[in-house]
Amino acid sequence: MKRIYTPLDLNKIKSLKAGQEVFLSGTIYTARDQAHKRLVQAIKSRQTLPFELRDAVIYYCGPTQTPQGKVIGSCGPTTSSRMDAFSGFILAQGLRGMIGKGSRGLGVKEAIKKYKGIYFITYAGCGALLSKYVKSVKKVAYGDLGPEAILKLEVENFPLIVAIDVNGGSVYG
Amino acid sequence: MRKLKAVKITQAIVELVKRANFSLRKDVLFALRKAYGFEKNRRAKTILKAILDNAAYAQKENLAICQDTGMPVVFVQLGQDLKISGNLKAAINSGIESGYKKYSLRNSICKDPLLRGKSGFSPCIIHMDIVSGNKITLTLLPKGFGCENKSQLKMFKPTSSLEEIKSFIIDAVKSAGADACPPYVIGVGIGGSADYASLLAKKALLKKIKLQRGLSPKGTVPGLERELLFEINNLNIGPLGLGGRATALAVNIQTYPTHIAGLPVAVNISCHALRSAEIVL
Incomplete structure (x- = not known):
């Protein structure tokens, strides 16, 4: 099985093909609806972003509260298409990878091709199981958003499937 | 009193x-195990295995x-x-x-x-x-709202055919596609009013998933559930939307009397993690 590491520079991912299974290790940032809205606003008003977007990976995830004695609670992916309206803009700023579940709109597919991004899916509805691959969690921004805050996750061998590759090849046709 | x-x-x-x-509910677990057994698509089988492992791990570790x-x-x-x-x-x-x-x-x-x-x-x-x-x-x-977002309601004519109703339900599953965590359980409410059909569709998710055995007469609710499940599982959406037989674990229909001028039909889709619990006091 292919292993990949963050930061995700183009050389590491350009040979990956839609449908391929990979294990990701390194740093990923959680962000979902409201965090995306804020990130785009921050970029438009030229504010400093809470993390470096270049070659970064965003995980569409809002975990549960963290149970005592655990690193993180249940932490599976949320529906990616809700982020479609923002993804093109964020990819243009240097974002490399996105992790979520489900299909993407045509606009995202085109943006992926144009900016050489990549879209992964992971085991949806398996948030308990996925928590095993998270080694540490740190709150980075937008704490007032509660479960929608941006978290920095250190993951080890996080299981992914390439859903849209850098050339726009897609498992969803 | x-x-x-x-x-x-x-x-x-x-x-x-x-x-x-x-x-996870016993009937849902049972249906997932059955789907795992029947699935021939290798990737779909791997994903179903992860879903079963997840349920076991959640229970063991007290995780959602x-x-x-x-x-x-x-x-x-x-x-x-x-x-x-x-x-x-x-x-x-x-x-x-x-x-x-x-x-x-x-x-x-x-x-x-x-x-x-x-x-x-x-x-x-x-x-x-x-x-x-x-x-x-x-x-x-x-x-969960990934699947709740895929809910649909349509006010059919009293003269609409069963085929039109079936297409509406199947199209609702197609439009949910890969997004709402298949394999799904499809709750359908037929009759009542707009609000009541929606409630019936949700209540249908509470119905125990039954193994389909033998033939159910055409036009009856069990017959319709069976036909719909068969057609939905021919869509090849499969677990994670990556293909396979297991697009839905069950179709549950609830009906109620309705008005001479209408035929409301609502669809409430559940993800594979269909969770519910009941107590009597």
């Missing part, structure tokens, strides 16, 4: 919060099966010969609030749908029904 203190309701709800979020611990929906069947001392609705919400906190679930509820703001654990949605007897039945359905 039998009396029951509201605090007993709160305690019962806390217990339901735990059971529903940590332990899914991070989306839902919009809690509580169905109450209140016996008319039971007197609750205290505020019933407040007792239910208090059980939700303390249960979700106690078991470290997710605070997914926005107090104001337009302003959004900081999310909390409650309120839940309560559907109240008065029944005979002196008991109260409480059922908690934590409904």
Whole structure:
């Protein structure tokens, strides 16, 4: 099985093909609806972003509260298409990878091709199981958003499937 | 008249919060195992295995099966010969609030749908029904919103054909596609009014998933459930939407009388993590 590491520079991912299974290790940032809205606003008003977007990976995830004695609670992916309206803009700023579940709109597919991004899916509805691959969690921004805050996750061998590759090849046709 | 203190309701709800979020329903587990056994697509089988492993791990570790611990929906069947001392609705919400906190679930509820703001654990949605007897039945359905977002309602004509209704239901599943965590359980409500059909569709998710055995006559509800399940499983959406036989585990239909001028049909899709728990007090 292919292993990949963050930061995700183009050389590491350009040979990956839609449908391929990979294990990701390194740093990923959680962000979902409201965090995306804020990130785009921050970029438009030229504010400093809470993390470096270049070659970064965003995980569409809002975990549960963290149970005592655990690193993180249940932490599976949320529906990616809700982020479609923002993804093109964020990819243009240097974002490399996105992790979520489900299909993407045509606009995202085109943006992926144009900016050489990549879209992964992971085991949806398996948030308990996925928590095993998270080694540490740190709150980075937008704490007032509660479960929608941006978290920095250190993951080890996080299981992914390439859903849209850098050339726009897609498992969803 | 039998009396029951509201605090007993709160305690019962806390217990339901735990059971529903940590332990997958037996009938759902059984259907998933069956789907795993029947699946021939290699990748679909791997994903179904992960779903089963996830359920076992969640139960063992007291972790939520899914991070989306839902919009809690509580169905109450209140016996008319039971007197609750205290505020019933407040007792239910208090059980939700303390249960979700106690078991470290997710605070997914926005107090104001337009302003959004900081999310909390409650309120839940309560559907109240008065029944005979002196008991109260409480059922908690934590409904994830990835699949709730794929709900549909259509007001058909009374002269619409069964084929038109079937197409509508199948199209609802097609439009959910890979997004709402297949394999799905499809809740369908037929009849009543617009609001009632939607409620029936949701209630249909509480119906135990039955193994389909033998032939069910055409035109009957079991027959329609069977035909729909067969056609939906020919869509090749499969687990994670990557293909396979297991697009749906079941189609559950609930019906109710309706008006001469209409035929409401609602579809409420559940993800594979269909969670609910029930208690009678």
